[in-house]
Amino acid sequence: MALSIKNLIASVLIAISGFLFWTEVLPTYGQTSNLKTYITNRSELLSARTVIVKKIEDLNRKRSDRYIELQRLALITPESKNLPEIISMIEAMFSRTGNMLGDFTIGDASSPGKALRRVFLEISSKGSYRSSLNLLADIEKNIRIFDINSITITEDPQSQDTGLLNFQIRGDVYWLDQNALVLEQSPAERIRSGEELN
Amino acid sequence: MNVKEKLQLLPGTKKRLGIRVPGQNRFLYLGSMIFGAALVTTLALGQYRDSLQSNIKKIDDQLVSLEQRRDKRAEQDLKLFKDRIELTSRLLSDHIYWTKAISVIVNLLQTDVRFKAFSGDASTAKINIVLQATNYTVLAKQLAAFLTEDGILDISISKITTSSSGFLETSLEIQFDKSKIIRKIK
Numbered sequence: 001m002a003l004s005i006k007n008l009i010a011s012v013l014i015a016i017s018g019f020l021f022w023t024e025v026l027p028t029y030g031q032t033s034n035l036k037t038y039i040t041n042r043s044e045l046l047s048a049r050t051v052i053v054k055k056i057e058d059l060n061r062k063r064s065d066r067y068i069e070l071q072r073l074a075l076i077t078p079e080s081k082n083l084p085e086i087i088s089m090i091e092a093m094f095s096r097t098g099n100m101l102g103d104f105t106i107g108d109a110s111s112p113g114k115a116l117r118r119v120f121l122e123i124s125s126k127g128s129y130r131s132s133l134n135l136l137a138d139i140e141k142n143i144r145i146f147d148i149n150s151i152t153i154t155e156d157p158q159s160q161d162t163g164l165l166n167f168q169i170r171g172d173v174y175w176l177d178q179n180a181l182v183l184e185q186s187p188a189e190r191i192r193s194g195e196e197l198n
Numbered sequence: 199m200n201v202k203e204k205l206q207l208l209p210g211t212k213k214r215l216g217i218r219v220p221g222q223n224r225f226l227y228l229g230s231m232i233f234g235a236a237l238v239t240t241l242a243l244g245q246y247r248d249s250l251q252s253n254i255k256k257i258d259d260q261l262v263s264l265e266q267r268r269d270k271r272a273e274q275d276l277k278l279f280k281d282r283i284e285l286t287s288r289l290l291s292d293h294i295y296w297t298k299a300i301s302v303i304v305n306l307l308q309t310d311v312r313f314k315a316f317s318g319d320a321s322t323a324k325i326n327i328v329l330q331a332t333n334y335t336v337l338a339k340q341l342a343a344f345l346t347e348d349g350i351l352d353i354s355i356s357k358i359t360t361s362s363s364g365f366l367e368t369s370l371e372i373q374f375d376k377s378k379i380i381r382k383i384k
Binding site: 003006007009010011012013014016017018020021024025028029031032035036038039042043045046049050053056059060063070073076077115116133136137140145147148149150151152153154155171174176178181182 | 219222223225226227228229230232233235236237239240243244246247250251253254257258260261264265267268269272273274276278279281282283285286289290292293294295296297300314315316317318319320321
């Protein structure tokens, strides 16, 4: 074969190689780099989600195991106002401690839209120093939280001989509005919890 | 004269000179090698890209199956449950204990001092006490005793009057630290 033909073939091969390099090798190389980054990100996402799903399953299992204990939470902050229960609770505390229950006011003191709702209580009573302290201790130990915001203890001018005291308390009892609790969750939290996926 | 005996100046057939020059095929070899390398690289990269794409598909399938495994309602319940626990914990940690405040104040009470009225407000962190003391020395001791308490931040005293029974009567406004006076120590 003539040298010139050999040179021509070699040149054509090199030209084809160059063409392949520019049209196939370089773009594919770029693609693989992008794919590798993409795989890394997706793998991280997959492992993170696997861990989260596992944790959620564990939490659900633990919650089921300790269902009875967790039900006590509903006693601390019930899911409804439950006014009859509040009245009987207060009445029981006063009769237990020997304080004479006087005026009693109940009102709603909740902020609109908040999940934690408040029932305002104002109670006047009469009793000895000891019974008033017992009443306070009873209120503080009550399973349904009753926060006394203000307290007034004065001498009862009509019963100075018996040593009775006028005892007035103002405070809040709480309940939890589940619907408002759902609405309080931010959109990001709702996405994380899966509501807006798919 | 015979034709064969005549002088032949031009050859009858065309004959190429077979002179071999060392390295004359080098360029051809080089071209072939470059072409081969380009071809192999193209094929190998193509295979590698396909395997990466199949990996992506596998991961995506796993993500989809993981997504299908999720119980979104249970997750939502858990989130609500967590919020509920947080709210309840906050309520418990902020729970007000007036028995603690009364106990602190009564323990600081001096002999010859008597309380006529006691009131407290958790939101302003103030306690108002109307008291009677036998004399100014006792009153001063009482104020000093209150100030020894860590949770009492400040005391204001109003006008001191003398009652018909001879006692000094005044009212005190005590500013206190909520965490030390009306909250349980964690």
